[in-house]
Amino acid sequence: xxxxxxxxxxxxxxxxxxxxxxxxxxxxxxxxxxxxxxxxxxxxxxxxxxxxxxxxxxxxxxxxxxxxxxxxxxxxxxxxxxxxxxxxxxxxxxxxxxxxxxxxxxxxxxxxxxxxxxxxxxxxxxxxxxxxxxxxxxxxxxxxxxxxxxxxxxxxxxxxxxxxxxxxxxxxxxxxxxxxxxxxxxxxxxxxxxxxxxxxxxxxxxxxxxxxxxxxxxxxxxxxxxxxxxxxxxxxxxxxxxxxxxxxxxxxxxxxxxxxxxxxxxxxxxxxxxxxxxxxxxxxxxxx
Amino acid sequence: xxxxxxxxxxxxxxxxxxxxxxxxxxxxxxxxxxxxxxxxxxxxxxxxxxxxxxxxxxxxxxxxxxxxxxxxxxxxxxxxxxxxxxxxxxxxxxxxxxxxxxxxxxxxxxxxxxxxxxxxxxxxxxxxxxxxxxxxxxxxxxxxxxxxxxxxxxxxxxxxxxxxxxxxxxxxxxxxxxxxxxxxxxxxxxxxxxxxxxxxxxxxxxxxxxxxxxxxxxxxxxxxxxxxxxxxxxxxxxxxxxxxxxxxxxxxxxxxxxxxxxxxxxxxxxxxxxxxxxxxxxxxxxxxxxxxxxxxxxxxxxxxxxxxxxxxxxxxxxxxxxxxxxxxxxx
Numbered sequence: 001x002x003x004x005x006x007x008x009x010x011x012x013x014x015x016x017x018x019x020x021x022x023x024x025x026x027x028x029x030x031x032x033x034x035x036x037x038x039x040x041x042x043x044x045x046x047x048x049x050x051x052x053x054x055x056x057x058x059x060x061x062x063x064x065x066x067x068x069x070x071x072x073x074x075x076x077x078x079x080x081x082x083x084x085x086x087x088x089x090x091x092x093x094x095x096x097x098x099x100x101x102x103x104x105x106x107x108x109x110x111x112x113x114x115x116x117x118x119x120x121x122x123x124x125x126x127x128x129x130x131x132x133x134x135x136x137x138x139x140x141x142x143x144x145x146x147x148x149x150x151x152x153x154x155x156x157x158x159x160x161x162x163x164x165x166x167x168x169x170x171x172x173x174x175x176x177x178x179x180x181x182x183x184x185x186x187x188x189x190x191x192x193x194x195x196x197x198x199x200x201x202x203x204x205x206x207x208x209x210x211x212x213x214x215x216x217x218x219x220x221x222x223x224x225x226x227x228x229x230x231x232x233x234x235x236x237x238x239x240x241x242x243x244x245x246x247x248x249x250x251x252x253x254x255x256x257x258x259x260x261x262x263x264x265x266x267x268x269x270x271x272x273x274x275x276x277x278x279x280x281x282x283x284x285x286x287x288x
Numbered sequence: 289x290x291x292x293x294x295x296x297x298x299x300x301x302x303x304x305x306x307x308x309x310x311x312x313x314x315x316x317x318x319x320x321x322x323x324x325x326x327x328x329x330x331x332x333x334x335x336x337x338x339x340x341x342x343x344x345x346x347x348x349x350x351x352x353x354x355x356x357x358x359x360x361x362x363x364x365x366x367x368x369x370x371x372x373x374x375x376x377x378x379x380x381x382x383x384x385x386x387x388x389x390x391x392x393x394x395x396x397x398x399x400x401x402x403x404x405x406x407x408x409x410x411x412x413x414x415x416x417x418x419x420x421x422x423x424x425x426x427x428x429x430x431x432x433x434x435x436x437x438x439x440x441x442x443x444x445x446x447x448x449x450x451x452x453x454x455x456x457x458x459x460x461x462x463x464x465x466x467x468x469x470x471x472x473x474x475x476x477x478x479x480x481x482x483x484x485x486x487x488x489x490x491x492x493x494x495x496x497x498x499x500x501x502x503x504x505x506x507x508x509x510x511x512x513x514x515x516x517x518x519x520x521x522x523x524x525x526x527x528x529x530x531x532x533x534x535x536x537x538x539x540x541x542x543x544x545x546x547x548x549x550x551x552x553x554x555x556x557x558x559x560x561x562x563x564x565x566x567x568x569x570x571x572x573x574x575x576x577x578x579x580x581x582x583x584x585x586x587x588x589x590x591x592x593x594x595x596x597x598x599x600x601x602x603x604x605x606x607x608x609x610x611x612x613x614x615x616x617x618x619x
Contacts, residue, residue, distance in 0.1 A: 007390035015378040018419075114372035121338050122391040123363040 004128040005135065008119075012106065012136030030148040033091055034155055038084040076219045078241070079248040080158065088152035089244040090216030093236045095148050096141045096175050097210055100182035101203040103137035104190030108199050120285065130187065130281040134274065137183035138176065145175050160250035167246035170259075174246075177266040178239040184270075184277030191284040215240045238265045289352050291316045291443050291475035292337065296346035299332050306332040308499035309346065314477060314492075316442075319469055321490035322479040323585070329499040330479035331371060334447050337477065338368050351442050367441035371448045373428045381407070381416040381423070381431050385438060392439035399438065406434040409471075410464050426457035433464060437472070444468070446478035450485060462488055483585045493585070495592055502592040511583040516541065517557030518581040519564065521550045524574040533571065539563055557582065 016022050049065055057065065070081050077086045110116040119129050149157075149171070159167075190199045211217070213227055214236035220228055231237050242262035245255060292314040299307040307329040314320040322330045335341040337348055339359040347354060353361040375384045385407065389399035407413045410430040420428060429449065436444050449465065450458040466489065468474055480486050486493050487507045494504040503510060523530065534543045534550060539560040542553040554560035557580045568575060 003393070004391060007387055011376065011379065011383075011387050014383065015376070018378050114370050114374040115376065117340060117370055118368065118374045119391070120340055121363060121366070121368045123360060123393070124391055 001125045001128050004124040005131045008128060008132030009135045009139070012132060013139060016140065026144060027147065030091065030095065030144070030151055033094075034084070034088055034148070034152055038087040038091070038152075039155070041083045041087070076221060078215075078219065078244050079160075079250070079253060080244075082158050084152075084156065085158045085247065086244070087217060088148070088155075088157050089247050090214070090236075090240045091152070092145050092148055092171065092175060092243050093178060093214070093239040094211050094216050095144045096179045096239070097182055097207060097236060099141040099144050100137055100179060100186050101199075101207065102140065102186075103133045103183040104186035104193075104199050104203065105196060106136075107133055107187060107190050108193055108196045111194060112196065126282050126285045127278065129285065130278055133187050134180065134183045134277070137187075138179045141179035141183070142172060142176065145172065157247070160248040160254075162249045162251045162254070163247065164249075167249045170246040171243050174239045174242040174263065174266055177263075177270040178235055181235060181266075181270040181273040184274040188273075188277040188280040191281045210234060210236055215244075235266065235269045238262045238269075242266070289316075290314060290349075291318070292320070292348070292350050292477060294333075294337070294346070294348040297333065297336060297343050297348050298345035299329075299336060299341060300344040305499050307336070307343075310494075310496070310499075310501050311346075312494055312501065312504060314443075314475060316475050317469070317473050318491045319465070319476045319478065319489055321486045321493045322477070322496050323481070323483070323486040323490075323493050323589070324479075324496035325481055328481075328496045330481075330496060331447055333496075334368070334445050334477070334479060338366055338445055339363055365442040367436035367439065367444045369429075369432050369436045369444065369446045369449060371451060373425070373432065375420050375428055375431050375435065377421045378419065380419055381412060384420060384431060385416070385435060388435040389438050394439055402438050402440070403434075406437040409437070409467065410434045424457075426453050426460065429453065429457075429461060430464065433461070433468070437468070437474075440472070441474065443475045443477065446476060448479055448481070450480070450482065458482075458485070465489055483589070487585050495589060497593045503588065507585060510585065510588045514583045514587055516553055516555040517560075517583060519552040519554055519557060519561055520577075520579045520581060521552060521564075521575060522548050522577040524576050527573060530573060533568075533573070534564075537564055537567055 049069065054062055054065065073081045077083070080086050107116070110119075116129075120126075186203065189202060193199050193202070209230075213223075213230040214220075214234045215231060216236055220231045220237065223231060239262070242259050245259045245262075290313040292312075294310055294312050296309045296311055297307060298305070298309050310329075310333065312320075322333060324330055332341065336343050337350055337355060339355050339362050342356050347356065349355065350362045351365045353365075355362050375381075376387070379387070382403070385403045386399070389396075389403060394402065404413070407416050410433050412427065412430055412434060415423065415427060420431065423431065433446075433449075436446075446465070450461050453461065462485065465476065465478075469476060478485075478489065480489075490507060492504065492506050493510060494501045495510075496502070503513075505513065521534075529545065531543050531545050531550070534540055534552060539554050540552050541555065544551045552564070554564075561578065561580050565575060565578060
């Protein structure tokens, strides 16, 4: 069982490593997201008071106002005034969401090309087919996240003054759990689908709401109530929150209790969805 | 013990009876063929025998194991070369082979030898380290064949092994298939809708039409079952109807006159033709044209199903409906 899973996972990983165009896209996509979207939106510039207005205020307020504004922004944006940093943290979760979708896509391709039948005829456990799909999707997600993190760093990600190796590992632990849950979810959704167009449609239908109804790009507190409800049960929000807390880890502020709660949710999410995914997939692979 | 044994094997998809109470048995080391048009139920039969589908009714054993209850054991001893090309395009031939070896738990040392051997057998050693993407259809099929051999299956299933390949490539594949049987003594079950393929490769053929086996025998016996060879004869102009004269000859079983041509059924054409010509010349009946038509499987198919295979292929409406249902059901 393990050797089969390893062999099948290797196949998946080889498949995308050998595809230079895909690798290029993997690199370009985050650059575009971070560079264009993240950098274009200058938060403190947008909400700062113009200097001619500022000069009309009494002198003691002239100093206070920008500080106050920055504090407000920082409060809303989870401890940073730099939107790029805020968004880069969110993008790490979003990229996990986008790569997880591939676990679903690839099983549909395998079905379409008859590769799945070849696996079903082989004397291997059905579980190994599913585990390999999820594992390769998780590996790919981690790889993408690492890429984004490096690019973000190069673009001027402002990590907290107490940021260390443990925070780094914490980030990837949170992303791992998110990836495990989401990959299983997409696999379970796709396993009965026979056309890749359908998977793409379903994935798009899920991906955009999951991305926007979360704290990945905008703070939840500024959303309308109904959207907040959605965002508060969205696993992307929890991963986003934990990742952001680790990135902004400073000597003055690290809400360990909140991060622990985030992890609680993520562990539950990963466990439930991976178990459910395996069950659904196994049933679907049973012969008719 | 038979390599394959099917008893009233049946698969129903909704109202469509894809395979209809099919019974047959295949000897060890035999190449057994299922011949029939698209949508006749060939792939559904293979899917049941290879444990991809459960039968609705009836049962089948492969290598002595029940395909439904002992499917795991069946999977250990069979290989499948599917209709679609399922080798992974993004990997090299060699990587595909290794993946297959791992899936069948072949120990690394043994696998190394067998991969080299199998690639050699299908003439793919030189191309093994290239991406499959760059292969032609025939090369992919050969790689697929080689993959089917790594775990040395007792029974190899070939679903339309030469579908979509050109004539030369087809002949090459046939040679490899025969070599496999001769060198490895593997039992083979193949489906095809090509007459010549069934004729050249198979020890025995089951003709399958709309889910039913309508005839099952060796190609030769099936052809002999038609009642022998046919001689087509034409006399010089001005000679009267000679049906009676021909019918009175000892070699002749049956005579039909179609226009100026006489269709004469005989048992051993090569021997009968000169004898008949000699008799006729003695009677001073001058012959302008004579030819010997050997019975083909095409005619056998006609005999049992009431239509030519190519006609059956040509009835697109029916095929389309059957194929669509089958594809939807099989997934």
